[in-house]
Amino acid sequence: DAGITQSPRHKVTETGTPVTLRCHQTENHRYMYWYRQDPGHGLRLIHYSYGVKDTDKGEVSDGYSVSRSKTEDFLLTLESATSSQTSVYFCAISGETRETQYFGPGTRLLVL
Amino acid sequence: ILNVEQSPQSLHVQEGDSTNFTCSFPSSNFYALHWYRWETAKSPEALFVMTLNGDEKKKGRISATLNTKEGYSYLYIKGSQPEDSATYLCAFPPPPYNQGGKLIFGQGTELSVKP
Numbered sequence: 001d002a003g004i005t006q007s008p009r010h011k012v013t014e015t016g017t018p019v020t021l022r023c024h025q026t027e028n029h030r031y032m033y034w035y036r037q038d039p040g041h042g043l044r045l046i047h048y049s050y051g052v053k054d055t056d057k058g059e060v061s062d063g064y065s066v067s068r069s070k071t072e073d074f075l076l077t078l079e080s081a082t083s084s085q086t087s088v089y090f091c092a093i094s095g096e097t098r099e100t101q102y103f104g105p106g107t108r109l110l111v112l
Numbered sequence: 113i114l115n116v117e118q119s120p121q122s123l124h125v126q127e128g129d130s131t132n133f134t135c136s137f138p139s140s141n142f143y144a145l146h147w148y149r150w151e152t153a154k155s156p157e158a159l160f161v162m163t164l165n166g167d168e169k170k171k172g173r174i175s176a177t178l179n180t181k182e183g184y185s186y187l188y189i190k191g192s193q194p195e196d197s198a199t200y201l202c203a204f205p206p207p208p209y210n211q212g213g214k215l216i217f218g219q220g221t222e223l224s225v226k227p
Contacts, residue, residue: 031213042201042219043156050213058214090155094213100146100158101215 003027004104006091012110019078021107023091025071031094032074033101034058034066036087043090049074081111116204116218124224125192132188133221135202139183146215147176147187148201156201159187192225199223 003026013019023032034046035058045058047066055066063085065077078085091104117136125131137145144163148156160169165180173190189196199222203215 033214040219043203043217045214045216048214059216096213099213100161101213102158103155105155 004091004093004102006089006104006107008107009105010108012112013081014112015082016080019081019109019111021076021089021091021109023074023076023104025074025093027093027095027102028071029093029095029102030071031096031101032068033092033094034064034074034076035090035092036060036085037090037106038087046076046089081109083111085109086111116202116216118200118202118218118221120221121219122222122224124226127193127225127227129192129225130188130190131192131223132186133200133223135185135187135218137183137185137202137204139181141207142180142183143205143207145178145185146203147185148203149174150199150201150220152198159200187221189223192223194225194227197223197225 005024007022031050033048035043037043044060046060046064047055047058049055049068052068067075089107092101094101119134144161146161147159149159150156160176162178167178169176175188178185187200199220201217201220203217206216
């Protein structure tokens, strides 16, 4: 299994609070991604990174920001959580553009 | 807007049945097609990356074919077993292909195999 961990694995928070999710990899892969999984929508890309300090938006980036200060860590921040951001969040990594993506175990976030 | 369509949305079969489902994608500027298997409460797991028209890939009882000219890929499962129950996702990278390897995912085909 690819060495990807996500923390926390579960979180309950209140509307309006900031939340940061962490993805950590030990594979030294260049590319990292944050997805959210919602019923009826499958997996949707939030943000991705193609190197340290190099990030870009995905299809559902509103309300989220990311940072990548080290190859191994990719942080996803919800600046002010809303109930619509209740979801399961997956981090993924890949080595090159045609290579498969390897997924972390997921973080289940509930915003009350 | 580039889209990946998968059909059927769900499939219920008996143990031992063989089954197949479809992934449709834009045929112009094809780069690669990915298949993933996603069991409930787990993470998506890679099955295949297909890049050439006519490609056929196999992993145990699961195989996939690719037609880039008409924009579809089939996933076959021979002799389905209960442990094959999962959602099967396909995904493709949208152009331009230097966009950090990002993928657009279909909504998946949910397979349920009854013993």
